[in-house]
Amino acid sequence: MTQVLIFPILVPLAFAIYTGCFRHHPSHSSSAAIAGALIHLASAGWLLSVVTTQGVVVLWVGSWPSPAGICLVADLLSAVLVLVTAFLHVVVMIYTRFDTTHEQIRSGFHPFMQMLTAAICGAFLTGDLFNLYVWFEVMLMASFGIMVMDHPAARLPNAVKYVTLNIVATLFLLTGIGLVYGLTGTLNLADLHEKIVLVENDGLLAGTSLLLMTAFGIKSALFPLFFWLPAAYPTLPPGVAAFFGGLLTKVGVYALIRLFTLVFVTHPHITHTILMIAAGLTMLSGVVTAASQMDIRRILSFHIISQVGYMILGLAVLTPLALAAALIYMVHNIIAKATLFLVGGLIQRAGGSFHLTQVGSLYQTHGLLSVGFFIPAFALAGLPPLSGFWAKLLIIYACLESRHYGAAALAAFVGLLTLFSMVKIWMEAFWKPSPQKQTASETRVLSPWMMGPVLGLCLMIVLMGIFIEPVFHLALTAGEQLVDPAAYVAAVTGGK
Amino acid sequence: MEHLLALTVGILFSGALFLMLSGELVRFVFGFVLMGNAVNLLIFTAGRLSFVAPPLIGKPGTAPATPVANALPQALILTAIVISFAMTLFLLILLYRTYAQTRTLNTRQADFLSESAGDDTGADTPEKDHS
Numbered sequence: 212m213t214q215v216l217i218f219p220i221l222v223p224l225a226f227a228i229y230t231g232c233f234r235h236h237p238s239h240s241s242s243a244a245i246a247g248a249l250i251h252l253a254s255a256g257w258l259l260s261v262v263t264t265q266g267v268v269v270l271w272v273g274s275w276p277s278p279a280g281i282c283l284v285a286d287l288l289s290a291v292l293v294l295v296t297a298f299l300h301v302v303v304m305i306y307t308r309f310d311t312t313h314e315q316i317r318s319g320f321h322p323f324m325q326m327l328t329a330a331i332c333g334a335f336l337t338g339d340l341f342n343l344y345v346w347f348e349v350m351l352m353a354s355f356g357i358m359v360m361d362h363p364a365a366r367l368p369n370a371v372k373y374v375t376l377n378i379v380a381t382l383f384l385l386t387g388i389g390l391v392y393g394l395t396g397t398l399n400l401a402d403l404h405e406k407i408v409l410v411e412n413d414g415l416l417a418g419t420s421l422l423l424m425t426a427f428g429i430k431s432a433l434f435p436l437f438f439w440l441p442a443a444y445p446t447l448p449p450g451v452a453a454f455f456g457g458l459l460t461k462v463g464v465y466a467l468i469r470l471f472t473l474v475f476v477t478h479p480h481i482t483h484t485i486l487m488i489a490a491g492l493t494m495l496s497g498v499v500t501a502a503s504q505m506d507i508r509r510i511l512s513f514h515i516i517s518q519v520g521y522m523i524l525g526l527a528v529l530t531p532l533a534l535a536a537a538l539i540y541m542v543h544n545i546i547a548k549a550t551l552f553l554v555g556g557l558i559q560r561a562g563g564s565f566h567l568t569q570v571g572s573l574y575q576t577h578g579l580l581s582v583g584f585f586i587p588a589f590a591l592a593g594l595p596p597l598s599g600f601w602a603k604l605l606i607i608y609a610c611l612e613s614r615h616y617g618a619a620a621l622a623a624f625v626g627l628l629t630l631f632s633m634v635k636i637w638m639e640a641f642w643k644p645s646p647q648k649q650t651a652s653e654t655r656v657l658s659p660w661m662m663g664p665v666l667g668l669c670l671m672i673v674l675m676g677i678f679i680e681p682v683f684h685l686a687l688t689a690g691e692q693l694v695d696p697a698a699y700v701a702a703v704t705g706g707k
Numbered sequence: 708m709e710h711l712l713a714l715t716v717g718i719l720f721s722g723a724l725f726l727m728l729s730g731e732l733v734r735f736v737f738g739f740v741l742m743g744n745a746v747n748l749l750i751f752t753a754g755r756l757s758f759v760a761p762p763l764i765g766k767p768g769t770a771p772a773t774p775v776a777n778a779l780p781q782a783l784i785l786t787a788i789v790i791s792f793a794m795t796l797f798l799l800i801l802l803y804r805t806y807a808q809t810r811t812l813n814t815r816q817a818d819f820l821s822e823s824a825g826d827d828t829g830a831d832t833p834e835k836d837h838s
Contacts, residue, residue: 279779341783348790355797359804367805368819374801375735378794379727382739385746385787392780393753 215261216270216283218254219293219332223247223300227325237316241308244321248301251328255290255297262290263685267692267702269338277704278402284338286699287689288538292335292465295545298671299457300328302664306553307450309660315448318360324454327353334462338703340388340398343466347384347430351377354459357451358443366446373443376436380429387423394419401703403474404696413478420475420482424467431463433523434493437516441500444515445508445565449556452508456515457549461541464522468537471526472693479529487527491621494520498628505567507555507640510632511548514591517625518544524622525606528613535690536605539682543590543598543675550587550668554580557665558640561655567636571645579662581641586669588637590676592630598675601683712752719745732802732812739798743791747784754780 226247233240262268262285270283285293304324311320330350337343358370392398394416395406410416429436440460444452467486475482497517504510522544525537555565561577562570574581590597593604603626610619675682692698719741726738754777762778764771802812809818 341786345786345790348794352793352797355801359801367801367808371732371801371805371819374798375732378739378798381794382742382746386749389746389750389753389783392750392783393755 212261212265213268213270215254215258216268216285216336217272219251219258219297220283220329220336222251222254223325223329223332226250227322227329230321230325231319234317234319234321237313240316240321241304241311244325245301245304245308247325248297248304248328252294252297252301255294255332258285259290259294261285262287267699269702278397278399281342282338282399282703283336284401284699284703285336286692287685288465288468288693289335291538291542291685291689292461293332295542296328296331296335296458299454299545299549300324302549302668303450303454303553306453306661306664307448309658310448310450310556312361315361319356320360323353323356323360324451327357327454331458331462335465338400340391340400340403344381344384344388347381347462347466350459350462351381354455357455358447369442369446373439376429376439380426380436383422383429384426387419387426390415390419390422399703400469400473401696401700404700405704407474407477416475417478417481420471420478421485423470423475424482424485427463427466427470428489429463431460431467431519431523432493432516433489433519434496434516437493437497440516441509441512444512445506449552449559452511452555453549453552456511456552457545460515460519461522461545464519464526464537464541467523468526468534468693472529472534473696473699476529483527483529486523487615487618490520490523490527491618492520493517493523494621494625498625498632501632502628502635505639507558507565507567507636508552510636511551511555514629514632515548517629518548518591520625521603521606521622524618525609528609528615528618529694530609530613531687531690531694532605532612533609533690534693535683535686536602536609538686538689539598539605540602542682543602543672546668546671546675547587547590547599550583550665550672551591553661553665553668554584554587557583557657557661560661561657562640562645563655567639569646570640571643572641573645574641576645577657579666580657583662583665583669584637584641586672588633589630590672592633593626594630596673596676598672598679601676601679605683708756709752712748712756716745716749716752719748730814732805732814736795736798736802740791740795743787743795747787750780750783750787754783 226243230240230243233243267284267286271280272283273280327350330346330353333346334343334350337346355374358373394410394412395403397403397406432440444456447455471482494517497513497520501510501513501517504513522537522540525533525540557580558570558573559565561573561580564570590599593599607619607622610622723738723742723745726734757776759774759776762775806812811818
């Protein structure tokens with residue numbers, strides 16, 4: 212049954228090759244991409260069902276013995292994130308089926324997207340630090356490719372910022388990996404968990420952990436390392452922006468959670484204090500900058516930064532409840548943020564612009580779209596009974612429980628400011644009279660193939676909010692697995 | 708030997724950082740290449756240096772008689788070199804295309820400083836390619 216681990220990586224890779232061969236037949240390769248996404252979703256669902264019944268699953272690729280070989284590991288955290296990735300992959304593929312020009316498909320849109328999905332799943336599933344680096348590189352290459360795909364004029368200087376900063380992060384990551392290998396002689400995460408306590412050079416160990424924190428901090432857009440994100444994301448097409456905005460920073464967050472619960476827990480007074488300060492500043496700076504923006508995509512991009520702060524706050528508190536809250540927050544944010552980027556694209560289609568001053572009265576002309584905006588926006592702000600309310604509530608409760616009153620107050624305050632931004636988009640885009648003279652016959656009709664994915668995601672948000680109890684129990688089990696990784700370590704080092 | 712390599716790594720790192728922070732993107736590429744080599748040397752040094760036989764096995768199924776060098780750092784570096792080749796190439800092409808459009812690679816120029824979303828009209832009407 213351990214072979215199930217390979218499918219979430221292998222399926223998109225296979226379809227990357229297939230859609231690459233058929234990239235000159237746009238409609239065929241689009242259909243193939245949707246089929247690939249659906250098979251990927253099925254394999255991810257299978258993986259989660261195996262993990263929930265059997266516990267941690269390990270696959271030694273190439274059958275080399277532990278700990279020298281390369282292994283894929285799935286615990287609940289990985290399996291849940293792979294499932295959410297696959298779900299978002301399906302939704303984005305359906306949306307982009309009618310939102311991608313033939314030019315983009317010919318220049319390799321589908322192979323890049325499939326490759327990106329494979330790399331994200333690979334990063335979630337790997338049990339080896341160097342493999343994590345390799346998956347990050349694959350992810351970077353694919354995202355670079357998509358970003359410069361049909362290079363409209365204004366995009367290239369922004370892409371340069373994205374590329375250079377991420378390359379620097381990767382070099383830091385590789386440096387950190389080299390130092391970890393020098394200190395411990397192993398790169399297997401579970402093996403590191405056991406060997407890291409034997410390291411005598413305390414100063415170098417703390418320095419290495421901070422170097423890796425910086426590298427993953429750039430990837431996950433932590434304060435003050437987030438400047439590449441608002442430069443790059445607003446220039447992307449909506450479907451791609453939804454996928455990037457939903458998932459790419461979360462891979463960095465996942466890597467931070469994995470490393471700072473499994474490996475670097477020997478100096479929590481240094482590492483986790485820094486994480487908490489960074490989380491607080493990330494939440495605040497992201498939301499404050501977002502408040503001053505008028506372009507929908509820029510508002511949403513700055514909110515990604517602010518939301519990452521909540522997840523890192525959950526990691527910094529480091530209790531099972533806080534980690535469960537961080538996991539729920541990640542899942543909620545991946546879905547809500549992707550929906551909002553898709554809605555941003557639809558607002559541009561319906562109103563003619565991404566700029567809030569140039570659109571208006573969409574509530575009158577596109578009633579369904581306003582529902583599609585309302586639900587994810589107010590989930591993001593944390594209004595009950597949507598998923599974001601429970602995620603925020605759990606984070607704040609976990610902070611209070613471990614006596615971090617300041618962090619809890621900040622989290623609540625940032626939620627209020629998020630609400631302000633969302634109300635701003637609502638007022639400007641949907642409520643105020645349209646600045647353009649538009650007669651009823653001119654109203655642009657939105658394709659149901661693009662509304663469908665948005666409403667499907669909205670349904671997910673509502674359902675996750677209503678049926679929070681089973682979700683919470685699953686997340687709490689995942690949080691307990693993270694705080695006490697004995698099962699994870701036993702599964703990896705015990706097996707062959 | 709370790710000391711010499713450590714010193715080299717330090718010099719390469721500081722040179723690379725100096726070049727990367729200069730704001731001129733061509734220098735950034737040189738900085739990137741230097742830093743890639745610095746990291747490779749660092750991994751090599753961290754994997755312990757020793758004067759022993761190369762990690763090659765003569766007959767299949769037999770263990771080597773003499774102590775051999777650690778093969779893992781070499782495998783890691785090989786992967787890292789290949790990846791950094793690809794990255795350098797991509798970076799060079801990207802900078803070439805950017806230069807064709809903006810006529811500058813100095814990050815202090817207006818083209819790089821403005822963070823406006825640019826193609827406000829969205830993906831439907833990609834702006835003209837000036838290259």
